[in-house]
Amino acid sequence: MLEFEARKLDSCNIIDLKGEIDGMGLERFKKALTGAVSEECDAVVLNFSHVVFISSSGLGALVSFYKLLKAEDKQLAVYGLRDVIRQVFEIVRLNKVISIADSEADALALVSATKE
Numbered sequence: 001m002l003e004f005e006a007r008k009l010d011s012c013n014i015i016d017l018k019g020e021i022d023g024m025g026l027e028r029f030k031k032a033l034t035g036a037v038s039e040e041c042d043a044v045v046l047n048f049s050h051v052v053f054i055s056s057s058g059l060g061a062l063v064s065f066y067k068l069l070k071a072e073d074k075q076l077a078v079y080g081l082r083d084v085i086r087q088v089f090e091i092v093r094l095n096k097v098i099s100i101a102d103s104e105a106d107a108l109a110l111v112s113a114t115k116e
Contacts, residue, residue, distance in 0.1 A: 001025060004032040011042040012111060014104070018050035021058035029058055033065040042074055043111035047104065049080030059092060066098055075111040077101055 002025030003018045013036040021029045036044045044065075054062075069076050077099035081089065089095045101107035 002028045002032075004028065006032065006035060008041075009108070011040060012045055012108060013038065013041045013043075014045045014047060016047040016050070020053040020055075021051060021061075022053060022055040023057060026055070026057050026061060030061050033061065037068065037072070037074070044069060044074065044076050045104065045107045045111060046076070046078040047080050048078055048082070048085060051080075051085065052082065054085055054088065059088070059094065062094070062098070075099070077107040077110045079104055079107040 001019055002021055005016045007014050007016070015032050015036050017029075017032065019025060033044075066076050079101040080103075081100060086095075086100070089098070089100065099107070099110040101110055
């Protein structure tokens, strides 16, 4: 089951995800993403450090969220991808549109650099 916790740092919303983003966790994932968008937020950072699996429907939700943020001129970055999930991102070329970082500090630097 997917769990998440949202927190705010300056003008960035950070979502710490834990568990599996699959059919059962998909609605919670969408809820976490939707809750992260606000007018005072310039960027969203997703912490995947404790995500062990993401399904194709989870990837689809992530792409939809990316498009929503892009339409609102907001940034998106992810960090803490396990090797197998990073490989999936690379296979489907998500790494070409979504900023991927190794740490939270790196992800925050990416979204603030992209903003300027």
